[in-house]
Amino acid sequence: MSASVGQRVSIIGGGGNVGAATAFALIVKGVSAEVLLVDVSDKAAEGQALDISDASFSLPGTCRKGSYKEAGQSDVIIITAGARQQPNEPRSSLIDRNYKVIQSIMDSLKPIKATAKILVVSNPVDVLTDIAQKTSGLPRHQVIGSGTYLDSGRLRNELSSITGVSPRSIHAYMLGEHGDNQFTGWSAANIAGRPLLDHSRMKGVDLDSLYEKIQRKAYVIIDAKGSTFYGIGMCAATLTQALLSNTSQVFPVTNYVEQYGCYMSWPAAIGYDGVEQSLDVKLDDEERKKLQTAIDAIKGACSGY
CATH class of the missing domain: 3.90.110.10 (Lactate dehydrogenase/glycoside hydrolase, family 4, C-terminal)
Structure with missing residues (x-):
């Protein structure tokens, strides 16, 4: 079953490797949606969006740079932004650094569409998904993480x-x-x-x-x-498609x-x-x-x- 025309997916952290890989996977999987890339670096988001859009000309999805306010009104909001895991660094040590990132993102997205679904990919994903749900105000069943x-x-x-x-x-x-x-x-x-x-x-x-x-x-x-x-980009795209x-x-x-x-x-x-x-x-x-x-x-x- 294909997605309905007019659906929107926004990727926060879309200028980074995981965000761009997720966007590319959504496009090549043939998901019928407008994919917005949002990032603290407008230049990075624009570059990734322009590159990915070149792959979409024969496919139903589209990709462009977007804003946090646009992202807040999306059908699916994917969170890939966060501090990068260093070699041999346990995921748990990322909590303090990424807590503030998630909190800032949710503030920037508001008002968030009441029916939006949030998919957290940033690590440690189980904890950050809990934080995202609490700071977004959305029901628990609408906020999930990529998990295992x-x-x-x-x-x-x-x-x-x-x-x-x-x-x-x-x-x-x-x-x-x-x-x-x-x-x-x-x-x-x-x-x-x-x-x-x-x-x-x-x-x-x-x-x-x-x-x-x-x-x-x-x-x-x-x-x-x-x-x-x-x-992880393909996993996030598959979950979004579902x-x-x-x-x-x-x-x-x-x-x-x-x-x-x-x-x-x-x-x-x-x-x-x-x-x-x-x-x-x-x-x-x-x-x-x-x-x-x-x-x-x-x-x-x-x-x-």
Whole structure:
């Protein structure tokens, strides 16, 4: 299902690598929307918009530089602005620096369209999504974060190389916190309804080593080229497409989970209203302990703001 003509997506931080990658992904995915790039550097936003618009001539979407006031009246507002993560820097250390950035952005966007959906990509995403919801004044179901969607994609790619099954047919999630306390929900992972760990090619696989490889991949990329942007850009564009097109697809995104009383990275169905429903995941006792550790870390960080 394609998006309706006249829809608008604004990317705050659109002059940067992640913002531009997200805009480009929206255009090449054929999303029928006007994409606005907003940045503290007008020149950077204009340059990215002009470049991306050159790719849109045969596609339904358009891209241009926009203002904060225009962005506040958009259907989807994507937040990619924030301090860049440094090599070997844990995401949690970004909180103090990015808190003020989010607060300033929300003030600049107001008045925010009542039906707008906010998608936070900046890190640490679980905490910043909570801050964005509180400072925007929008209902919780309309404010989400990219969560562990990219991490789960990395996991599925690795599992695909092991099992020989397409990553689209592997149902496995990284859960809890997008950061040092995330964990793999092995108990719920499956292929065609059968437990993933029962697959013949999973026998003898070192799950701890596999987890470490997924966990460290972002740091490897950052060390090699300074930042990650292609993968997360595509993830943000896919989530935006789900919001605009009402797909009701399930993604492991940062959303407010009532039973745990906080924003966290957890599977949720995404559509026009944002989070249509947050879904439960079957976990074993050890995974439940890891989940609680992640929840405590998120709540502890959020309590200071």
